Amino acid sequence: MRIRFFLITVIMTLTVFVANAQHTIRIIVQDKTNKELLSGVTISLKGDDQKVTSTDGKGFATLKNLPGGYDTIVVSYVGYKPLEQVFQLPDTIVHSILLETDARTLNDVxxxxxxxxxxxxxxxxxxxxxxxxxxxxxxxxxxxxxxxxxxxxxxxxxxxxxxxxxxxxxxxxxxxxxxxxxxxxxxxxxxxxxxxxxxxxxxxxxxxxxxxxxxxxxxxxxxxxxxxxxxxxISRKPTSAPEASFLVNQTSLKETNINAYYAQRWKKVGFTFFGGQTFQKEVDVNKDGFSDVPNTNSTVIHPTVFFYPSDRSFISLGWSGSFEKRLGGDMLALSGKADASHPYFEKNNLNRNIITLLSESRLDNSFVLTVKGSFSNFKREESTNTYLFNGRQKNYYAELSIFKRTRKHNIVAGINTTGDEFAPAEETPVPVGSFSNNVLGAFLQDTWRLFSGTKLETGLRLDHHNQYGNFLLPRIALFQQINKHWGARAGYGMGYITPNPLTPQTRDYTIYQLQPIAAGVKAERSYSGNLEVNYKTEIGTDGSILINQAFFITQIKDPVIGTEDQAGMVYFNNEAKPLLTKGFDTYVQMHVANWEFYVGYTYTQAIRQYLPENQFVLYTPKNRAAATLVYDVAGNWRVGLEASYNGYQHREDYSKTPEYLFMAMMAEKKFGPKWSLVLNCENLLDERQSRHESLYTGPVTDPYFKTLWGPIDGRAVNLCLRFQPFARN
Missing domain, CATH: 2.170.130.10 (TonB-dependent receptor, plug domain)
Structure with a gap:
């Protein structure tokens, strides 16, 4: 009896163990059309959001800890139709899943x-x-x-x-x-x-x-x-199939562009290469004797090498070189006929070299370690008929971060350091002198899936600036999927920016006008909020529409404002009251059959509260709209029309500029998948600021150029030939 009881106990224990055994499913996911292996595909157990994984660089994934019996696996990926498949466990086969592209979601971003x-x-x-x-x-x-x-x-x-x-x-x-x-x-x-x-x-x-x-x-x-x-x-990355594009472009404004791109990945290494050359002759569009389009000779080279030590990691090392010469001013001076009556010119020689390193390792399907860094060396030689200046700026950035995905949380944490260093050449000293900025920061962000369709994102950043001290920046954002069609967002965040006399202004000043930041000038701090709602639905079998309505407000405390004195020198100081901008933004995106449509409208009220009157921010339109309409004719022709409206703006004397409408039209003829010819016309209505006012005041020998509020280059037509040798239908 004891032996029988023992055997019965063992059998029952084994039965319970087998019934509760945890099993594994192994899957390889490919594109149904070209059999390309798909990485990053989400695979989950239907009805259990704790059982989820994603495919690696070879399209392979393992879903573990599954109960025995029949279970349904859900396979989903952006641009493809979701797929459900039933498995009987235990299972020892490596299953091949083929995903079919979905026209309705192919453009999901x-x-x-x-x-x-x-x-x-x-x-x-x-x-x-x-x-x-x-x-x-x-x-x-x-x-x-x-x-x-x-x-x-x-x-x-x-x-x-x-x-x-x-x-x-x-x-x-x-x-x-x-x-x-x-x-x-x-x-x-x-x-x-x-x-x-x-x-x-x-x-x-x-x-x-x-x-x-x-x-x-x-x-x-x-x-x-x-x-x-x-x-x-975001830079492009190589794929297993070679990719190339070559184009030649010519415009009616005497501009020629020659660009080339090539990329390919093999098992352990890959690369991308871009090379571009631009030749632009000077053009005086409004015939006032000064160039509206500068003479430009520009070369851009950007090779990047990718290494793949494993299926879960990659390292990229890139260099980008940009070399440019720009020459503008009096047309007679530019043609070599400068004299005492026509001396004015401005010449810029620009050299920018950037080195970037990016490394990403997926330690498992839910944990990613990222290391990246960059170094940029920018050199500018500026000369006019009255002065000469040489200077350089170095920028660096380094970051170590982790990304962890759990059942309810996406967590990002890391540290980074960034800085810049400006130095004029010894032979061309300037009032701002040499200076540098260095920041050490740490950040933590958690995107918490509270409930089905609800995400709460909280973030905190702590920065230490070598001159302006510590900055604590909290942020919170909420997304609510109300139902299949409706969603809503709300957010609040803080920011800061430290004073820098060389940051871009509404109009350019010469380097000799800019004065150094005085002692006691504080960093600007911002407080921003947003609220929005969006609606998305499908139209027929291959169409969709997205409507977004957003409201925004930003207050900047202690704004740093540059003021030009009677001698032309520009000084920077904090204002006692804030700068405020608020408004709303509306846009609609629609795709129906062969039609694509976008329209957006933005209302902005920007207020300088530190002024007793005329508080509006100069050269900022309250009303701005943009729209595009594109029609694809059976894959052989593609035609498009775009337009943008800019409402009136206020000048320095508080007068209003005219409102204007900017329009463009394009037509593309495709000769099979590899060749295409594009004809494009920018600024169809030939809207130009010079149609309403002169672009400069003062004598020709010493012109003072006005602040620009509209286009000055006028109507332009370009014809572009593109060749993609590896393109397929």
Whole structure:
């Protein structure tokens, strides 16, 4: 009896053990059409959000700790139709899953700027507008030399040219000056201070995967400088299939562009290469004797090498060189006929060298370690008929961060250090002298999935500046998915920016006018809030519409304002009362069959509360709108129309500028998958500031150029030929 009882006990124990055994499913995921291995695919057990994993660099994933019997696995990936498959466990087979592309979600965008967790754009806690790969490819045939034009197509973003002779420009968001916008490349600040005005002019769209724009404060991950907003440019990465694009572009404004891109990845190594050349002759559009488009010779080279030590890690090492000569001024002086009556010119020789390092290791499917750093050396030689200046600026950035995904939390934590150093050449001393800024920061951000459809994101950053002390920056954001169609966001954040006499201004001053920051001038601090609601639904079988309505407000305490005295010297001091900007932003995106449509409107009320009257911020339109309409004809033709409206702005004398409408039209003819020809016309209505007023005052020998509030280069037509040798239907 004892032996029988013992055997029965053992059998029952084994039965219970087997019934509760934990099993494993192994899966390889591929694209159904081209059999490409897909990494980052989400695989989960249906009905249990604790059982989730993702595929590695070879498309392989293991889902562990599963109970026995029949279970349903859900496979989902951006741009593909979700798939459910039933498995019987235990199971020892490596299953092959083929995902089919989904036209309705193929254009869904994944963002990394706000969370670093690759969230879908409509589910992110922070409002992010993304110009994706298709936008970059299209813009590379319309304005191949830089991305300034496409950024200006987004409502609420104003690209303001600050110099008529050099073409300098800065990015203004939500009515704030360009110094309140942080410009990043792959999450690293490379363009600021002395080099900031030429930053966006030297980045060709063909070299980018996508551009992410955050309107409003985003200080936790990237520092306090993102007060008005953030622009993060994401570089392209190689894929297993070779990718190449070559284009030649010619414009009616005497500009020629030649750009080339090539990328490929093998098992353990890969690379990307971009090379671009721009030749621009000087053009006097309004026939006033001065160039409205400077003579420009620009070369950009950007090779990057990628190493893949394992399926879960990669290292990239890149160098970017930008070499540019710009010459503007009196047309007679530029043609070599300078004399006492026509002496004025301004010449800039620019050299920018950037080295970047990025390393990412997935220690498991939910833990990522990232190390990245950059070093930039910018040198500018500036000469006019009255002065000469040589100077350089060095920028550095280094960061160590971790990303941890749990059932309820996405946690980002890290430390970084950033700094810049400006130094004039010994033979050309200037009033600001040499100076440097160094910041050491630590940050922590948690995106907490409170309930189904509810995310709460909290962040805290602590920075120590070598001159201005410590800054504690809290941030909180909430996203609520109300139902299948409706969602809402709300957020609050703080930021800061330290005084720098060389940050871009509304108009350019000479380096000899700028005075050093006086003792006692404090850093600017900001307090920003936003509230928004969005609606998204499908239209038919292959269409969708997204409507977003957002409200924003930002207050900047102790704003640092530059004031020009009677001698022309510019001094910087804090104002006693704050700068305030508030308003709302509305946009609609729609895709139906072969049609794509976007319209956006931004109302901005920017107020200088430190003034007793005329408190409006100069050269800031209250009303701004932008719209695009694109039609794809059976994959052979693509035509588009875009327009932007700018309401009146206030000049220095408080008079109002005219409002104006900027329009453009393009047509693309595709000759199979490899060749295409694009005809584009910018500024169809030939809107120019010079149609309403002279661009300068004073004598021809010593002109004083007015602040720019509108385009000055007039109508332009360009024809671009593109060849993609590895493209497929």
């Amino acid at each position: 994944v963002v990394v700027a706000s969370t670093r967790g690759n969230d879908r754009i409509e589910n992110a806690t922070t409002k992010v507008e993304v110009l994706g790969q298709e936008d970059m490819n299209e813009e590379s045939t319309l304005k191949p030399g830089n991305i300034a034009s496409i950024l200006g197509d987004v409502s609420g973003v104003q690209i303001q040219q600050s110099s008529a002779t050099t073409g300098n420009a800065n990015v203004r968001i939500q009515g704030l000056d360009g110094r309140y916008t942080q410009i990043l490349r792959d999450g690293m600040p490379l363009y600021g201070g002395y080099s900031g005005g030429f930053g966006i002019l030297s980045i060709p769209p063909l070299d980018l995967k996508q551009v992410e724009l955050i309107k409003g404060s985003s200080s936790t991950l990237y520092g306090g400088g993102a007060i008005g907003g953030l622009v993060n440019m």
